[in-house]
Amino acid sequence: MKIFKYVFVAAALGLTVTSCADMDLEPKGLLYDNVLMSSDNGIQKYLALVYQDLPVEDFNYGQNGDQKGYATVNNNGWHVGNQWQAQKSSPASACLEATGRCSEYGDGWGYWPYDRIRDINTLIEKLPQYYEEGSTELNEHLAEARALRAFYYFGMVKRYGGVPIVRTVLDPLAPVEELKQPRDTEYDCWKFIQEDLEFAMENGASDRSKVERMNRYGAAALMSRAMLYAGTIAKYGGYISTTGPAVQAGLMGMSADKATEFFQASYDACKFLKEAGFKLHTGADKVQNFLDVFGKINKEDEDIFVKEYGSNSELPAGTSLFHMWDTAILPLGDGLSADLGCALQPTWEMISMYQVPTTIDENDQPIRFNDITDFWNNGEMEARCQATFFFSGMKEPNSGTMIDIQAGVYKTFAGLTASMVTSAENGTDNEYNTGIRIRTDAASNRGESQEINGKMVKISGAHGMTVSGGDEGRGYMGAFIRKYVDYQGINTTRVFFSCQQPWKIFRYGEVLCNWAEAAYELGLELGDEALKQEAIAIVNELRDRAGARLYTMVSSPADLGTEVYGFPIDENLQFIRDERARELCYENHRLFDLRRWRVADVMFQDGVKVHTLSAYYVVDEDKWIFLSEEPVENRKQNFYKRWYYEQIPGGEIGKNDLLIRNDGY
Template identity: 40%
Template structure:
C-alpha cells in the first residue's frame, strides 16, 4: 500500500515535469544567430557577407575548367582553364560548351535578403557605415550577375526575395535582355562605388576601388560583346539573338567602353601603383604575385594552409606546376608554355637570317635577350627553384648540317632526323658518340618514354604564382596558400587602354600600354600606332571574321603578355568572338633544345607537339546553354541560347 502510493507520487511528479517543459520548448535557440544579430551589428554583417565572398565567381587556383568554382579537388590545377583554352601544353581538356550550369540565384537571394531587410536596422549604424555595407551588398550581387552574364548573356534580373509559395506566374521569371543585364551590373557597381569608402585596409574585402575594378573588367566585356557579336552571324537564325537575349548591337558598344574607362579612372584615384619594388625586372614581375603588400593589388582572395581542410582554403599550385621530384614532392608539373605564347614576348633570335639555327654555347643562353616579364612568367633552362637548376633538353643531333625547316616540324621521317642522326631518349638514357658518353635529355625533360607529368614539352615551366620560398619537401597537395590576385592595377590599365582604343583615343590608350611595358622591361616601350587593318591574329595566325587595326591587335597581345596564366585569356578570346578561329585546329608549337654533338653547341628548333594534340572551339562556345534543368522548371527561360 505504501509502495503503491509512492509509485503514484513518482508518476505524478514525472508527469508534472514532462508537461512543464513543453512551455520552454518555445524559446529562441541561443546557438543560432538570427537577423537582428547579423544585420544589427557591423560584425554580424561581415559574417553574413563572408559566406558570399567565399562563393564569388573568381577563376582562381581552384577553378576547374569545365567543372566549377572552389572545386577542392587535388587535380584542379592540372585541369585548369588554361589547359582547356590552349594556354598550356599538356593536360588536354576540350572546350565543354555546356559548362557546369552556373546558376547562383541562391547566393543572389541571400544578397537580396540583406538589401531588403537591412534598412530596418538603419538606426543602429552611422550613415556612412550603413551606406558602405549597402554598397558592399550591391558589389557582391553584381559579381554574381557578372559570372552569369559572361556565360549566358541575358539572365532574369531578380532583385527581391521571392516567396516560395507565390504563384507560378510570379516565380517563373523571364530572361532580361543581355543589354539590360549588363546595365544592371553597371548600376549595381555604380551604387557600390558611390556608397563604399576608400578605406583599403581590409584586404580580401571590397571597397570603392574594388567595385570600380570589377566595373572596368565587366564593362569591357560588355562593350566587346556588343561590338563583335554581329560577326558571329547568329541573327539570321537564332531566336535568342533576335530577341536580344544573347547578343547586343554594335551601336551599344561605346556606352560600355565609356563606362570601362570611367571605372578605370576611379581606380586610379586610389592608393595603387605598379609593383616596382625590386631592381631585377624579371624577379620583380614574379614577386608581384606573391607579395600580399603589393601596392598593385586591388583585391585578393586569400588562402591559409592552417585552416581546416573543409574550408577549401588551400591549393596545390606549387605541387602541380613544378617538376617532381626535384622541385615538387607530389605528382608534379603537367603544364608547359607553348612556343606560340613565348613568341608574343621579345625573344632572342634562334634562327639566323640564312635559315640555319643559331648556335648557343649553353642551353640557358636562350634567356639572353628575352623580355624580363617573360622570364618572370616562366622558368627556363638554367633558372633555379628550391635549390635546383632547371635542365631541359629534347635530344642530340650528331651533326646538324642544314636549315631549321629541314626538320619538317620534327617528324622522324625527315632526312635530317633519320638514320640515327637525331637521338631521342627516355629519362636518364645515355648514348655514346665517338667515345664520349652523353645524357640524351635534360633532367626535367623531354623524355620519350614518359607521359605528360614532369616532362618539359617545349622549353619552359610556369613561374607565375610559384612560391620559391617553400622547401621541396613541403611542396605537396594542399600545402600552398599564396593569395590569388583577383584585381590588380596592371589589368585595369590594360582594360582602360583597350576601351580607349576602341573609342578611337589611340594615343591615350598607348600611354597606359607604355606604363605596362616599361615595368615589363620590354625593348620598345611605346610602339608607333599602326592603323593598318588586318584580320589575322597572333596566336595560331587565326583568321578573324572581322578586321581590326594592327595596334588594337597589339593591345590584345599585350594583355596576354601581361596576364598569361591568370585565367583571362579564355574570357578574352570569347568576348572578342575570336575563340572559334584561334582554337581552329590550334596545334601548339613547342620550342625544343638539342645538343649538336660534332660542334659542342646547342640549337633551338620550332616543332609540333609529340602527341599531335590540337584545340578546337565552335561558335557554340560564346554562350553556354541556360541550364536545361532550370528550363524544365521554368519554360519562361526559353528561347534557349544560340545553337543549342
Template identity: 40%
Template sequence: MKMKKRLLAYIALLGALVFSQCRQLDLEPKGIMGEPELFGTEYGVKMYFTGLYNWLPIEDFQYYANDGYRKNDWATEKNSQGAMSGEYFNTWISVDNDGFGYWPYDRIREVNNFIQSFPNYKDKFPDETFNKLLGEAHFLRAYFYFGMAKRYGGVPIVTEVQDPLAGPEVLNVSRNTEYDTWKFIHDDLQFAIDNMSDDTKETGRANKYVAAALMSRAMLYAGSVAKYTESLGFKATELATQQGLAGMEPSQANEFFEYAVAAGKLIETGPFSLYNKHADKATNFASLFLDASSPETIFVKEYNRNSPRGNALQHNYDALMSPAPDMSSFVGAESFVPLDFMELYDMPAYTNPDGTPVRFDSRGDIRDGMEPRALGTMYLDGDELRGKTFSIQRGIYRTFDGVATDIQRGVNSAPINSNGNRILGGKGWTTEINGVTYTITGAHGNFEDQGGENNAFGSAFIRKYINPDMPTADVRDWRSDQSWVVFRLGEVYLNTAEALYELGRREEAFDYIEKIRERAGAKVVRPAIDMTMTNIGSINKANYTYSLEKSLQFIRDERQRELYAENHWWWDIRRWRTADQILNNFRQRLLSCYYVADEGKYIYLDEDNRFNRQWNASKSCYYEPIPWGEIGKNNNLLPQNPLY
C-alpha cells in the same frame, strides 16, 4: 520571404561561414544567430558577407574548368582554365564549350535578403557605415551576375526575395535582355562605388576601388560583346539573338567602353601603383604576385594553410607546377608554356636569316635578350628554384647540317630525324657517340618514356605565382597558400587602354600601354600607332571574321603578355568573338632544345606538340546553354542560347 521566426543557420570557423538552408522555427535555438544579430551589428553583417565572398565566381587556383568554383580536387591545375583553353600544354584534351551550369540564384537570394531587410536596422548604424555595407551587398550581387552574364548573356534579373510558395506566375521569371543584364551590373556597381568607402586596409574585402575594378573588367567585356557579336551571324537564325537575349547592338558598345574608362580613371585616384620594388625586372614581375604589400594589388582571394577547414583554404599550385623530385614532393609539373605564347614576348632569334638554327653555347643562352617580363612569367633552362637548376632538353642530333624546317615539325620520318641522327630517350637514358657518353634528355624532360605528368613538354615551366621560398619537402598537395590576385592595377591599365582605343582615343590608350611595357622591361615601350587594318590574329595566325587596326591587335597581345596564366585569355578571346578562329584545329607548338654532338652546341627548334593534340572551339562557346535543368523547372527561360 519575411524573416520573422525564420533564421539563417550557419557555422562560423575563424570568420568563415558555411550556410545551411533557411528553416522555419518557433523557438530561438542556442548557438544560432537570427536576422537581428546578423543584420543589427557590423560584425554580424561581416560574417554574413563572408559566406558570400567564399562563393564569388573567381577563377583562381581552385577553379576547375569543367566543374566550377571551389573544386576540392588535387588535380585542379591539371584541369585549369588555362589548360582547357590551350594557354597551357598538358594532359587536357579538348575545349569545354558547354560550361558547367553556373546558376547562383541561391547566393543572389541571400544578397537580396540583406538588401531588402537591412534598412530595418538603419538606426543601429552611423549613416556612413550603413551606406558602406549596403554598397558592399550591391557589389556582391553584381559579381554573381557578372559570372552569369559572361556565360549566358541575358539572365533573369531578380532583385527581391521570392516566396517559394508563390505560384508559377511569380516564380517562373523570364530572362532579361543581355543589354539590361549588363546595365544592371553597371548600376549595382555604381551604387557600390558611390556608397562604399575608400578604406583599403581590410585585405580580401571590397571597397569602392574593388567595385571600380570589377566595373572596369565587366564593362570592357560588355562593350566587346556589343561590338563584335554581330560578326558571328547569329541574328539571322537564332531566336535568343533576335530577342536581344544573346547579343547587343554595336551602337551600344561605346556606352560600356565609357563606363570602363571612368572606372579605370577612378582607380587611378586611389593608393595604387605598378609594382616596382626590385631593380631586376624579371624578379620584380614574379614578386608582385607574392608580395602581400604590393601597391599594385587591388583585391585578393586569401588562402591560409593553417586553417582548420580542411583543404578549402589551401591549394596545390606549387606542387603541380614544379618538377619532382627536385622542386616538388608530389606528382610534379602538369602544365607547360607553348611556343605560341612565348613568342608574343621579345625573344632572341633561334633561327638565322638563312633558315639555319642559331647555335648556342649553353641551353640557358635562350634567356639572353628575352623580355624580363617573360622571365618573370616562366622558368627556362638554367633558372634556379629551391636550390636546383632547371635542365630541359628534348634530345641529341649527331649532326645538323640543314635548315630548321628540315625537321618537318619534328616528325620521325623527316630525313634529318631518321637513321639514328636524332636521338630521343627516357628519363636518365644515355647514348654513346664517338666514344663519348651523353645524357639524352634534361633532368626535367623531355622524356619519351613518360606521359604528360612531370615531363617538360617544350622549354619552359610556369613561374608566375610559384613560391620559391617553400622547401621542396613541403611542396605537396594542399600546402600552398599564396593569395590569388583578383584585381591589380596592371589589368586595369590594360582594360582602360583597350576601352580608350575602341573609343578612338588611340594616343591616350598607348599612354597606359607605355606604363605597362616600361615596367615589363620591353625593348620598345611605346610602339608607333599603326592603323593598318588586319583580320589576322597573332596566335595561330587566325583569320578573324572582322578587321581591326594593327595597334588594337597589339593591345590585345599586350594583355596576353602581361596577364598570361591569370585566367583571362579564355574570356578575352570569347568577348572578342575570336575563340572559334584561334582555337580552330589549334595545335600548340613547342620550343624544343637539342644538343648537336659534332659541334658541341645547342639549337632550339619549333615543333608541333608530340601528341599532335589540337584544340577546337565552336561558335557555341560564346554563349553557354542556360542549364537544361533550370529550363525544365521554368520554361520561360526559353529560347535557348545560340546553337543549342
C-alpha cells in the same frame, strides 16, 4: 511559442542556411539576423560563403564538375588541376591544360548561383532595419553587397548572355508560376551590373588596406573589366552571325551602337582607380619585382582585391582554403612537386609572344647558342618573361633545384632547316639528312648520358623533355610555369592541397590593360587620336615595368583583321591585345578575351596544334639550338561559334519554361 528566423553559421564560417522554426529557446550555434546584420563583424560572418563562392577563376577553378565551375572545397583531388580549361594563355590553343581536350567546353558550366544572389538580396533588404537611413555605415554595407551581386551576375552574363535579373527576395512559398522569371536582355543585364557598381564606387568603404573585401576600389576594378567585356561584345558580337529566338529576343548580343557607352564606363573606372592612388608595383630588379607582384600582397600600390589561402592569410584565423598550384605545375621530385606534376605546361606559341631571343635566322636555320641558359640569360629576354616561365638552368628557390629541360642531342646538324625539323617524325636515333638526332624514351632514361664522338654527353633533362606521353610528372613542352609559384618557403610539402599563395582577383596591372584597350577602342569610335596615344602610353607603362622595349604607335596602322576575321583590327589594337596576353598570362583571362573579341572560331578553325620549345645539344659544334616541334601529347583544339555563349543549364530550363535556350544548341 516564438517563430525565429535564423541563420546557421558553421564552425568554419563556410556554410550558411536560412530557415524558420518554432522553438522556445535559441538553438546553439544559431545566430539571429540582428546579430549578423547589426555589426561589421556579423556581416562578415553572413557573407563568408558569398565570398568563398564568388566566381573567381583562381587556382582551384575547374570548368566542369560539381563545383559549379569554381572548386571551393578540397574534395576534387588532383582532378581539379586537370580541369584548368580556362587557363587559355596561348594564342594558338583554346585549351592548354593537362587533358589537352576542349570537347566538353560547349557543354556548359552549369553555373547558376541564384542561391548566393538570394543571400545578397536578403542582406540588402534587411540592412536598413539596423542602420540609420542614409548613414555612411549603411551605405558602405549596401555597397559591398551590391558589388558582390554584380560580381555574381558578371560570372553568368559573360557565359550566357541575358539571364533573369532578380532584385528582391522571392517568397519560396509562393506558387511556382509566380516564381518563374524569364531571361532579361543581355544589354539590360550589363546595365544592371553597371548600376550596382556605380552605387558601390560612390558609397563603398575607402580603406585600401582591406584588400580581402569588395570595397569601392574592387567595384571600380570590376567595372573596368565588366564594361570592357560588354563593349567588345556589343562591337564585335554581330560578326558571328548567330540567329534564332535567343538572338531575336536580345538575350544573345547587343546593338553595336551600345559599345561606346560601355567603353566609356570602363575607361572612367580605370581613371577612378588611378586618382585613388593605385600604381604598378615596381623595383630595381625587374625579374624579382614581377615575382613579388604575385608572391606578396602589395597593399601600398598594386593590389585591389585579393583571395587569401591557408594559414598564410593575413586574416586573424587564416582560412580553410588551400590549393595545389605548385604541386600541379612543377615537375616531380627534387623538392619540387611531391604529387602529380606538370598538369599544365606552357607552349612555344605563348612564350614567343614575349620579347625573347631569335631562335631561327632569315634562312630558316637554327641560331647557335653557346649554352642552354643563353636563351634566357643573355640580356635579350624581357624580365617579365623570365618571371613567368622556368627555363632550363634556372634555380627553383624553395628547393634550390636547378631546372633541367633538354630534348636531346644531334651528333651533327649540317644542312637541316627548322621547317624540316618540325615536320620530322619523333623517335630515337632518327637520321635526317646528315644529322642524327638522339632522344630518350619514357621515364627510365631521364637525365642519362651517352658516349658520342669520344665524350660523355647528356641526352635528356632530368625534368624533361620526354618522348613518351606516359612519363607523367615530367615536362614535354620545354618550359614550366613560374608565375605564382611560391618562392618564399610558404608551401613546405607541395602535396595535394597544401599551397597557400594568394590569388590576385584585381590588380592595377590588369586595370592598365583594361584602360589601354578601352581608350583605344574609344579613340576608334570617336575618331580621337589623343585617346589612342593615351592607350599606347599606358601599354608602355606596363612594358617599362616588364623590362621590355617600349612600343611606338603606328600612325597609319595596317588592318590585320578584315582578311582573317571579317572585321577590322588595326595593328596598334592587336599589339594592345597581345600585351594583355603577356601581362595577364596564367591569370585566367585568355579564354574569355578570345570569346569577347569574337576571334576564337577563326583562330582554331579546322583545329590547331601547339608547339614546344625544344633544346638540343649539337655535339660536333659544342653548341645549342632551339627548335619548335609538335609534342607527342598533342591534340587539335577547336572552337565553334555556338561556344561564344554557353548553354543555359538544362536543369534550370526544365524547372522554368520561360527560359529561352541559347541558339546553336
